Structure formats: C-alpha cells, structure tokens
Amino acid sequence: MERLFTFLLSEQHLRSHVTVVLQAFLFAALAIFFLSRNKWSIPLRIVLFALLVSIADLTIFFDTFWSTYPNLLWNFPQPTTEITGLLTFCFAVGAAYFYLNVRRSIKTAIMSGALLSFGMAFSAFDILVATVSPATLAYDLSAVLIVLVIGATLCAFAFWELGSALAARPRLVASILLAFALALLPLGSMGSILPFDQWLTVIQTPDSALFSPLSVLCLSGGLAMVFLLCVASLLDIRVATSQQREGDRMRHLADGTFEGILISRDDVVMDANLSILEMTGLELNDIKLLRVPDLFSGGFGAQKDMASVLTGRIGAPEQLELLGPGGRRIPVEVLSREVPYVDGQATVVAIRDVTERKAAEDYIRYLAMHDTLTALPNRRGLESVLGQVIEHALQHGTMAAVLGLDLDGFKAVNDSLGHHAGDKLLKEVAVRFQAQLRDTDYIARLGGDEFVIVLRSVADIDDAIHLAKRLIACLWQPFALGGHDVYVGVSIGVALCPRDGDNTQMVLKNADIAMYQAKIKGKGQVYEFQAGMETAVQERHDLELDLRAALGRSELRIYYQPLFDVSGVITGFEALARWPHPTRGMIPPDRFIPLAEETGLIVPLGEWVLKTACGVAAGWQSDVSIAVNLSPTQFRRVDLVNTVMKTLEETGLQPSRLELEVTETLLMEDVPKALALVRDLRALGVRVALDDFGTGYSSLAYLHNFPFDKVKVDRSFINKITNDPNAWTIVESIIVMSHKLKLRVTAEGIETGAQLSLLAEHGCDEMQGFLLGRPMPESQASSLIESLKNLHSVS
Numbered sequence: 001m002e003r004l005f006t007f008l009l010s011e012q013h014l015r016s017h018v019t020v021v022l023q024a025f026l027f028a029a030l031a032i033f034f035l036s037r038n039k040w041s042i043p044l045r046i047v048l049f050a051l052l053v054s055i056a057d058l059t060i061f062f063d064t065f066w067s068t069y070p071n072l073l074w075n076f077p078q079p080t081t082e083i084t085g086l087l088t089f090c091f092a093v094g095a096a097y098f099y100l101n102v103r104r105s106i107k108t109a110i111m112s113g114a115l116l117s118f119g120m121a122f123s124a125f126d127i128l129v130a131t132v133s134p135a136t137l138a139y140d141l142s143a144v145l146i147v148l149v150i151g152a153t154l155c156a157f158a159f160w161e162l163g164s165a166l167a168a169r170p171r172l173v174a175s176i177l178l179a180f181a182l183a184l185l186p187l188g189s190m191g192s193i194l195p196f197d198q199w200l201t202v203i204q205t206p207d208s209a210l211f212s213p214l215s216v217l218c219l220s221g222g223l224a225m226v227f228l229l230c231v232a233s234l235l236d237i238r239v240a241t242s243q244q245r246e247g248d249r250m251r252h253l254a255d256g257t258f259e260g261i262l263i264s265r266d267d268v269v270m271d272a273n274l275s276i277l278e279m280t281g282l283e284l285n286d287i288k289l290l291r292v293p294d295l296f297s298g299g300f301g302a303q304k305d306m307a308s309v310l311t312g313r314i315g316a317p318e319q320l321e322l323l324g325p326g327g328r329r330i331p332v333e334v335l336s337r338e339v340p341y342v343d344g345q346a347t348v349v350a351i352r353d354v355t356e357r358k359a360a361e362d363y364i365r366y367l368a369m370h371d372t373l374t375a376l377p378n379r380r381g382l383e384s385v386l387g388q389v390i391e392h393a394l395q396h397g398t399m400a401a402v403l404g405l406d407l408d409g410f411k412a413v414n415d416s417l418g419h420h421a422g423d424k425l426l427k428e429v430a431v432r433f434q435a436q437l438r439d440t441d442y443i444a445r446l447g448g449d450e451f452v453i454v455l456r457s458v459a460d461i462d463d464a465i466h467l468a469k470r471l472i473a474c475l476w477q478p479f480a481l482g483g484h485d486v487y488v489g490v491s492i493g494v495a496l497c498p499r500d501g502d503n504t505q506m507v508l509k510n511a512d513i514a515m516y517q518a519k520i521k522g523k524g525q526v527y528e529f530q531a532g533m534e535t536a537v538q539e540r541h542d543l544e545l546d547l548r549a550a551l552g553r554s555e556l557r558i559y560y561q562p563l564f565d566v567s568g569v570i571t572g573f574e575a576l577a578r579w580p581h582p583t584r585g586m587i588p589p590d591r592f593i594p595l596a597e598e599t600g601l602i603v604p605l606g607e608w609v610l611k612t613a614c615g616v617a618a619g620w621q622s623d624v625s626i627a628v629n630l631s632p633t634q635f636r637r638v639d640l641v642n643t644v645m646k647t648l649e650e651t652g653l654q655p656s657r658l659e660l661e662v663t664e665t666l667l668m669e670d671v672p673k674a675l676a677l678v679r680d681l682r683a684l685g686v687r688v689a690l691d692d693f694g695t696g697y698s699s700l701a702y703l704h705n706f707p708f709d710k711v712k713v714d715r716s717f718i719n720k721i722t723n724d725p726n727a728w729t730i731v732e733s734i735i736v737m738s739h740k741l742k743l744r745v746t747a748e749g750i751e752t753g754a755q756l757s758l759l760a761e762h763g764c765d766e767m768q769g770f771l772l773g774r775p776m777p778e779s780q781a782s783s784l785i786e787s788l789k790n791l792h793s794v795s
C-alpha cells in the first residue's frame with residue numbers, strides 16, 4: 001500500500017497525471033458513447049467499446065511507464081504486448097456482453113466491472129512480467145488487490161449508472177467513473193510493483209510457474225471477483241426482496257381500487273390488479289405475457305388513442321374498448337401515467353369500466369329522442385331523421401313523403417274516460433299504425449294525439465295516399481278501453497319533399513297544414529298539401545282568436561226560434577247562438593260551434609248561452625219554454641247538473657220551462673254517465689230532448705233506455721218527407737214509436753205547408769221551421785209572444 005502511495009504521489013509528475021486523466025476521459029467518454037448507442041447493433045457496440053477500452057489501457061500504461069522511467073532503454077516485449085492487448089480486448093468484450101445481454105442487476109454490474117478491471121490490470125502485469133523475465137517481479141499484493149477492487153467497483157458503478165432508467169445524466173456519470181478506472185488501473189498496477197531498479201536485485205531466481213506473480217494475480221483477482229460477486233448476490237437478493245415487497249405493496253394498493261390497473265414497460269404488462277383480471281377474465285400469469293394493445297379492441301380509432309395511452313401522456317381519459325371474457329367489448333375510460341416502478345420507469349394504466357355510465361348515458365339519449373308512453377321517437381328524434389331523409393332526397397333526386405296525423409275524437413276519450421284510458425288508447429293506436437308500416441318507414445309521436453310518419457322514398461303522392469287510407473281504415477275497429485268500445489279516427493295531411501319544402505320545419509309545417517285541412521273538411525280524411533292551403537288554415541286560426549276575443553267582449557248574440565203545437569200555439573223557443581263579426585258579418589253557428597268545440601271555447605260559450613237564454617225567458621210574461629243546446633264537450637268537462645241548478649237559481653226560471661237538447665254523440669261516449677246525467681237533469685225538473693234524431697246512429701235503444709221528454713226529428717228528413725216515400729216512412733215510424741214510448745215528437749226544418757200538413761195529420765206534437773218562424777233577436781221574440789198572447793186572448 002505504502003508503495004502505491006509513494007508511486008502515485010511522489011514518483012509521478014503532475015504533468016503525467018494530467019495527461020493520464022485527459023486520455024482516460026477522452027477514451028472513457030467515447031467508449032461509453034459507443035456502448036450506449038441504442039440504434040446500433042449490439043455486436044458493433046461491444047467491439048467498439050472493447051477496442052477503445054483496450055487501446056486506452058495500453059496507451060495509458062505505456063505513457064505512464066515512459067514518464068516514470070524516461071531513461072530506461074526498453075522495448076515492448078513481443079508478442080506479449082499484442083497478446084495481452086488482445087486479452088484486455090476479450091475481457092472488455094465479456095464485460096460489455098454481460099452489461100448488454102444479461103438482465104440488469106448488481107451482480108451483472110459487478111461481473112462486468114470485475115471483468116473489465118481484471119483485463120486492464122492483467123495486461124499491465126503481464127507486460128511488466130514479460131519485461132523483467134527471467135527475474136521475478138516484486139510487487140505489493142495488497143496494493144494490487146486494492147487497485148483491482150477499486151477498479152472493479154468504479155467499472156461496476158459505471159455500468160450500473162449507464163443502465164439506470166432513473167439516473168439524471170447516466171452517460172456523463174458513467175464516463176467519469178470509467179475514466180477514473182482507466183486512469184487508476186494501469187497506474188495502480190504499475191505502482192504496486194517495486195521500483196524498477198530494485199527488481200533485479202530483489203529476487204534473482206525465477207519463480208516456479210505456480211507462484212509466479214501472474215498466477216498469484218489471477219488467483220487473488222479471481223478470489224476478489226468471487227468475493228465481490230457474493231456481496232453482489234446478497235445485495236441483489238436484498239434488492240429483489242425489497243422490489244418484491246414494493247411490487248406487492250403496489251398490488252395490494254391497486255387491488256383495493258375498483259379500477260383496473262396495469263403496470264407496463266415497453267408495452268408489455270408487468271403487473272395487473274384484481275379488477276383488471278376480473279374484467280378481462282385472465283389469470284395474472286397469462287396477462288403478464290401480453291402486450292397492452294392486445295387487451296383492447298381495435299375499434300374506436302384506437303390506434304391513435306392507444307399510442308397516447310402507452311406513452312403515458314394522456315391529458316384527458318381516452319374512450320376505448322377492453323376485450324372481456326369471450327371477446328365481449330367493455331367500454332372503458334383509460335388514463336395512464338409514467339411512474340418510477342421497482343427498478344426503472346413504468347407506465348401505470350388505469351382502466352375504468354364505464355358500461356353502466358354508458359348505459360345511463362344511452363338511456364338519457366334515448367329519453368331525449370323518444371316518447372316514453374309509446375316508445376316511438378319524439379320530435380327531436382323525428383327532426384334528426386327527417387333532416388337526413390331530406391338531405392338524401394336532395395342529393396339523389398329522390399322523393400320522400402311526410403304524413404302528419406291527428407286523431408279525431410281523442411279529446412273526447414281523454415275527457416270522458418280519463419287520462420289513463422287516453423294513454424292506453426295512444427299506445428294501441430301507435431301499435432296499429434306501426435303494423436301498417438314497412439321497415440324503412442319511420443313513425444314518431446310529437447305529443448298529444450299527433451303522429452308523423454316519414455316514407456323515405458316514394459314514387460309519387462299515391463304511395464303516401466294509399467298508406468294514409470290504410471292508416472285511416474286500421475282505426476275503424478273499436479278499441480276496448482275499461483269495458484267500453486271506443487271509436488277514434490284520424491285526419492292525415494301529406495307533404496312531399498323536396499316538392500313541399502327542402503327543410504324539416506317547412507315539410508312538417510306543410511304536412512300539418514294539409515292535416516288541418518283534412519280536419520276542417522270533415523275529419524277521417526287524407527289531404528295532400530297544396531299551395532294556398534295555408535291561407536285557409538291561417539283563417540281558421542284567426543277565427544279562433546277572434547272568437548276568443550268576441551267571447552271576452554260579449555259580442556255574441558242569441559236568436560230565438562219559435563216552436564208551435566199543432567193548433568198554432570207557441571210552445572217555446574230554441575236559443576241559437578249568433579256571431580255578428582265586426583268585419584266578416586254574421587257568422588253562422590255551423591262555422592263557429594265546431595271550432596269552439598275543438599278549442600274548448602264551447603264551455604264558456606255554452607254557459608253564457610244557458611245563462612242568457614234562461615234570464616231572457618224568465619223575463620217573458622208567459623210560461624213558454626226555452627230550449628238550449630248542450631255540446632258533448634260541456635257534458636265531458638263541466639258538472640252540468642250543478643251548472644244548470646245554479647243558473648235556474650240565479651235567473652229564477654222555473655225548471656219545467658227549460659228544455660235541454662242533447663245529441664246522440666253525447667250519449668254514445670259514455671252511456672252510463674249520460675244516463676245518470678239525463679236522470680239528474682230530469683230530477684231537477686228540467687226537460688231533456690234528443691236532438692237531430694235520424695242523423696247519427698238513430699239507435700232506437702236510446703229512445704227506450706233514456707228518460708227523454710221529447711225527440712226532435714232532424715230537418716234533413718223533414719225536408720224530404722213530401723217527395724221521398726222512404727224518408728216519410730222513417731219519420732212516420734219515429735212518430736208512432738215515440739208515442740208508444742210516451743215521448744213527444746218535434747219536427748224541425750218545416751219549410752212548406754205540405755210538410756206541415758203531413759206532419760200535423762200524423763200526430764206530430766210540435767213544429768219548428770222557417771215556415772213558422774225564423775230565429776229572431778230577443779226583442780222580436782218578446783213581441784211575438786205578446787202579439788200571439790193578445791191574438792189568443794181576443795179569439
């Protein structure tokens with residue numbers, strides 16, 4: 001040891017040290033650079049590294065030798081120099097091979113370091129031994145071993161650092177460490193021998209081969225290496241145990257999460273938690289053999305997303321599909337991050353199963369696009385599909401049809417049987433409509449009783465009209481709702497695109513206009529959209545607004561039409577609403593009563609007529625009756641008995657003077673309720689007449705079952721009785737049968753004397769018609785009562 005320090009500190013010039021260090025740094029930096037060039041082939045990297053190290057070793061050795069013994073006349077011993085140079089090269093090859101090909105561990109690093117340092121130290125000794133031979137080289141064994149161990153340690157650290165994924169500047173540190181080893185080994189080896197001038201004097205006799213310095217060096221070097229490897233193995237075991245512990249700790253942590261966790265390096269799965277094993281149905285050992293991309297399906301444009309997952313550089317979660325058991329695709333959200341793991345960097349991939357969330361999202365999307373009652377698409381769904389259909393028609397020059405459907409009589413069902421029955425009806429209607437459609441047709445419910453059907457491709461309007469007729473016919477059969485047979489119809493409007501519009505709004509609007517037209521023209525019909533139709537619909541809309549305003553301003557009037565008995569005595573008046581419109585003139589009830597019924601305005605209108613007519617009649621100085629029409633809508637929506645009772649109280653009219661006219665439509669909707677109503681009204685003392693008999697079903701059963709006071713034969717029969725024997729036969733039968741049932745009979749619409757005589761002859765009880773008196777204002781009705789009273793009192 002002492003010898004070594006003497007050599008290094010006092011026998012060497014500073015200049016020599018500087019030269020050695022500079023050479024060592026230069027060669028070390030180059031050797032490390034070549035060794036770490038990942039893009040080059042491994043054999044090339046090994047050869048270049050070994051070449052540079054062996055050249056550096058010999059260069060530094062000879063340089064030091066000559067600077068230590070400048071006056072010594074000495075030649076390279078040959079071929080020893082070449083052979084040892086080759087040996088150093090081989091050891092360096094071995095060291096680099098271990099470093100590059102054997103799994104990274106402390107043992108591998110020490111093995112590489114020991115091989116490299118032994119090769120460099122051996123070459124120095126071998127050349128010196130060859131130089132002094134046949135005399136024996138005198139050396140300090142402890143110094144030799146220290147040089148060897150320090151050199152091996154420096155080289156081992158250099159390899160360790162270079163292979164560390166976590167090191168900040170692995171190449172620089174490795175270069176510095178190798179440079180120190182390159183400087184130390186030739187210098188230290190030389191410093192471990194006695195001064196040159198003492199060599200020949202110290203030991204004159206040649207060594208036996210067994211105890212030659214080289215044998216001792218090999219043996220002690222070997223022992224030092226074994227020692228170092230044992231220490232390294234122990235360290236490796238400790239490191240492996242701690243890595244195992246760290247791995248286990250991470251897995252326990254990962255197993256505790258609900259998310260799937262994968263740890264990967266270079267795309268290959270290193271570890272996985274329980275959740276991901278459950279999701280994929282794989283065993284831990286099996287998943288560890290796989291590459292991360294193998295776990296995902298190729299869909300979702302996964303290539304790009306997968307690349308960002310694997311680099312661990314994800315800003316926001318990627319949406320991918322994990323392959324589950326049996327190839328099932330599980331929608332997942334994937335996040336990844338680079339983390340230090342065990343002995344280097346790794347990518348942690350967190351995989352969250354979003355099946356439930358996706359299902360919830362899908363359901364929300366479904367709800368947004370569908371009607372929950374009928375499960376048909378709603379307006380939003382329709383608009384998105386219709387948009388595509390129109391676009392396709394425009395692009396390909398084809399034609400599509402849009403059918404706007406509105407049920408006739410649905411409100412009546414809803415009002416009379418309740419919303420529950422209304423809902424059931426809508427569902428059944430939807431099923432019947434769907435049964436008429438082809439797979440390519442599309443049906444949506446827009447709300448209420450409005451449906452829309454889209455025919456993606458039609459040859460001409462007839463295709464749509466044929467379907468519309470089938471749709472109308474499919475509702476002819478009654479619907480069984482809560483023990484009732486319920487009838488509804490449908491009015492249909494058809495618009496073609498692009499003919500009637502090249503955008504969703506316009507086509508839907510025009511189908512709607514055509515549908516309104518069908519409604520106005522008598523319901524249960526199909527109408528094709530035609531230019532100008534919107535004016536009619538607009539007019540109807542305006543009329544509705546005007547009617548609402550007229551009611552608010554009490555602009556409506558009541559006209560009174562007299563009814564007479566066969567002897568010409570006035571028996572009563574029928575109250576008939578009139579609308580003197582400020583600009584359109586007098587609007588007849590046939591135009592505004594159906595509108596009022598559709599819009600619900602009939603309720604306030606009917607109440608107003610009842611109250612006004614009763615008030616007027618109460619003021620007459622006579623006991624003539626007053627007849628008021630009741631609409632089916634009033635029957636459904638209003639507590640009629642109560643309303644009538646209150647009106648009688650308020651106006652002071654005697655109940656027996658009030659006659660309420662109901663139609664068959666009202667009775668048909670809900671027979672038990674209608675029966676109860678008629679009974680309750682009669683219990684008040686009010687009379688009830690069946691109006692327009694002969695027009696609807698003219699069910700004789702109604703006459704029998706309902707406690708009516710009178711039947712009014714419709715004017716459409718009366719005006720034919722004198723020239724149509726069949727019409728007269730029917731009227732005559734009604735009169736006979738009604739009398740048998742103890743019902744009075746009124747004939748309305750008498751316009752000729754012949755009609756009057758025929759009816760009077762056959763016992764008709766009451767007459768009404770233009771022949772006897774037209775509907776007149778209140779003042780005229782009062783005068784008529786007065787004049788007829790005077791006439792009768794005179795006669």
Ligand SMILES: Nc1nc2c(ncn2[C@@H]2O[C@@H]3COP(=O)(O)O[C@H]4[C@@H](O)[C@H](n5cnc6c(=O)[nH]c(N)nc65)O[C@@H]4COP(=O)(O)O[C@H]3[C@H]2O)c(=O)[nH]1
Nearest residue numbers: 576577589590593609629630631749750751768769770775
């Ligand atoms: N061509 C002809 N017609 C005759 C003759 N005699 C009477 N009329 C008409 O026949 C209708 C009789 O009333 P309705 O059958 O109840 O039929 C009424 C009734 O159903 C309804 N209506 C009128 N006012 C009211 C009302 O206040 N409430 C309700 N719910 N409906 C009303 O409007 C319908 C039509 O009423 P109006 O136009 O006033 O028509 C009245 C009357 O003017 C005749 O000899 N020849």
